[in-house]
Each structure stands twice: as C-alpha cells, then as structure tokens.
C-alpha cells in the first residue's frame with residue numbers, strides 16, 4: 001500500500017467514524033465545520049512556527065479537515081445519484 005493510499009484510507013476511516021457519530025450532515029454544517037478545522041490547522045501551524053507548538057498538531061488538524069472534505073464529497077455524490085434529498 002502506498003503512503004498516500006494509507007493516508008486516504010485513514011481519512012475515509014475518520015469520515016466513517018464522524019458519520020457514525022453525527023449522521024449524514026448537510027452541506028452547510030459540513031462546510032462550516034471544515035472552515036473551523038481550517039482555522040485550527042492555521043493556528044497549529046502558527047503555534048509550531050512561533051510558539052513551540054508540536055508539528056503533530058498540524059497533522060492532526062489536517063486529518064480533521066481531510067475527513068470533513070471526504071464527507072462533503074460523499075454527501076454531494078450521494079445526493080447527485082438520487083439517494084439524497
């Protein structure tokens with residue numbers, strides 16, 4: 001398994017866990033949540049550069065954001081094939 005495949009599988013697993021926990025959320029909720037995670041990613045980056053923050057936090061926030069992007073794509077594909085709204 002390639003490194004990128006391992007990462008994408010991890011994001012899909014995280015997205016599945018989010019859907020199990022929260023259900024299939026609407027676009028607005030997911031896009032706002034992704035925006036929040038993007039802010040957390042930027043904050044983790046800035047802390048790593050200027051305040052001695054851990055680089056691992058950047059990875060964690062990128063995974064949070066990536067999982068939400070998977071959920072957005074899944075939702076839109078789910079809707080476009082007639083099984084959604």
Ligand SMILES: [Mg+2]
Pocket residue numbers: 037040060061064
């Ligand atoms: Mg986060």
